[in-house]
Amino acid sequence: MNKAKELREMSDEQLQLTLKDTRETLFRRRIQAQTERLDAPSELRKNRRLIARIKTIQRQREMAAVS
Numbered sequence: 001m002n003k004a005k006e007l008r009e010m011s012d013e014q015l016q017l018t019l020k021d022t023r024e025t026l027f028r029r030r031i032q033a034q035t036e037r038l039d040a041p042s043e044l045r046k047n048r049r050l051i052a053r054i055k056t057i058q059r060q061r062e063m064a065a066v067s
Helices: 004-008 012-033 041-066
Strands: none
Touching: 004 041, 012 041
8 A cells, every 4th residue: 555656546635644644653663663672673664755655745736736
């Protein structure tokens, strides 16, 4: 579900919800990384990249709406 093509197919509301969930997950993973050992440290990178993809798509839509 995290591929850019699939994200582009989502509505603005779905993107916003996915962004919120991913940020919360990243926060929990960061806390977990500090207090105990993570099962998959690569999850931090995956979450950061997903947030960046979502924000990029949102910005592209915003710029398209202005044009």
